[in-house]
Amino acid sequence: MSKTEDPKKSLKEFSLKIISQLDKGKNPQITFPLRNLSNIIYDKKAGILKLGKKIGTREFFNVSHAKKFLQTVEVASIIKKELLESGKHSSLRDVFYMAKRTVPGTTINIVDDQTESDKAIEDLEVITTLSRENMHVNANKNGSVAGKVIIKDKEDTIDWSKLGSGGWSIPSNVEEIEFKKVSAKYVLYMEKAAVWERLNEDKYWQKNDAIIVSSQGQTTRGIRRLLQRLYEEYHLPIYVLCDGDIYGAYIYSVIKYGSIALAHAAERLTIPGVKYIGITMEDVEKYDLKKHFIKLDDKDYARIKQVSEYDWFKENKAWQKQFKMMKDYKSKVEIQSLSARGISFISETYLPNKIKNKEFLD
């Protein structure tokens, strides 16, 4: 969707359609692309997961549709009135509690379970082409960032290079922040906060003109959108640093291609140009990490099989080679094993070498 589109207007259009159907004496209906697995396709050309052409319909006068219809309309109303018009943001959980009220004159709740309001929000995303974030429904908050960047966030001007050992705490929603000055050559995203703290203490971002971003655990939608905005608006390369294992490969693939659960939001969240900087299986020989190998277990092997068969990895020779090497080595290796080479080996040698020699996986 166009980022300048007014979410209030989109939701109003949605409701006007229903009103116009009612005015014509028709059974009101909502149509939208189906989000089930049979309608999720890997678009090779665009390099992203997305929804296919199958369309679902929801009618008001239909016993099996009526409740979902009502939920979608109620949630749309909450989003417009409680969030967009007040300028406030909230979480999925809050929207659930706001929607959880009885239908007047009955003892029936509009929603009984959060999955119902969550689904309604996803429906509204595909119906309106707005994102959750555009509708002020935030995802989880997680992660830190540092670098030579100045942003404006409402009335505050924030310099990411002057935030000490902590960095800026990435909000769940980065749609409204404004980049005022971006002096960086690339963005380095890492899955581990401890590695981020190492690079931050070493002032890696200053010495290398980089922006460093980390999460602790999942790569939230806020982080993904932050990376994407830097990629699209400033054409900065994005490099991903993960453990040398199948979970690292998957984290990378979600940033690059999207995930099944969020296929309907792929265009808004994926970054086709992102590159994987390490740890690769080649690094094991090169940096003498074999003695830090961790044996694969059954779960790891099963996950390698599964991930290697995903459409977006199936024909990727470089990655298939990685998966084969993992199996041949029967092992995985962690980013932090580089510490055995010296506490700042990662920031002084490993990363600068990789960047200089353009040693990336695509």
Added chain:
Amino acid sequence: MSKTEDPKKSLKEFSLKIISQLDKGKNPQITFPLRNLSNIIYDKKAGILKLGKKIGTREFFNVSHAKKFLQTVEVASIIKKELLESGKHSSLRDVFYMAKRTVPGTTINIVDDQTESDKAIEDLEVITTLSRENMHVNANKNGSVAGKVIIKDKEDTIDWSKLGSGGWSIPSNVEEIEFKKVSAKYVLYMEKAAVWERLNEDKYWQKNDAIIVSSQGQTTRGIRRLLQRLYEEYHLPIYVLCDGDIYGAYIYSVIKYGSIALAHAAERLTIPGVKYIGITMEDVEKYDLKKHFIKLDDKDYARIKQVSEYDWFKENKAWQKQFKMMKDYKSKVEIQSLSARGISFISETYLPNKIKNKEFLD
């Protein structure tokens, strides 16, 4: 320990003791308080969990002690040489990799598993009375903070009231930050980042002269030390806001009394004066939250039984009443159920009322 003590000096004293034993031709030994469950006691007067008087000894010329002795000395050496002398910080995982090398002339690794280097660090904590953080070994990084506070963190001056929607990302180690200006009447810590985002967007901290702190998931050591420093150095009351369930009660108790796993660090991490602001079982009636009850399951009941029998809860009538009400209601209730009363009900009504009426649990 005294916070002005020099960690390098403490570690040097530790090593000098060993050298002096060697010089005298003695079998070198290390003594320290035992950290197993039989030596963890609840100090009623101080209101914290701590180690008892049982002492363990580790000798070098003793087949069952030699490896652990070596590990303790090696880790002490890494901490002094690689961390303290360089001024750098690292994680437990990094220390493990730094210690993971073979004993010269053998094929035996000094450590094979991270639990070994972790234990050595805990040993050094009780031997020297330094904390991990004093020894530059950081815990997890997590959480955000906002409020009318200005800190100095190395060369950066950071104003927690000018960090937009994200806030300052709390580092894993807050020992070296300096408070320059603290204009707040109390600190509010909440377990949920989504609630923090609600309060931050509503500028709760500005309107109420508060500092708001959140984690996402566990209350890390960094967060606990941050709360503790504000409590001890600025005498600010600390209020904890959690879900109205047994897990919330436990989160609160860890901040207040400490945890079994960290009993040896209790004096450095606990905050006996902290108070619980909600959600309480009384709030259910008062704020009409019954319809947002979530049924307890077997796991919840088992945990209520377990937590209610902990020494530090056993004689606490107010909390025993909470546990009984949870069982009578057969239910728990989330902070965010307050959103059903209006998106900003929590920041405009619930919290200000609680603070004004001093409705806290101790």
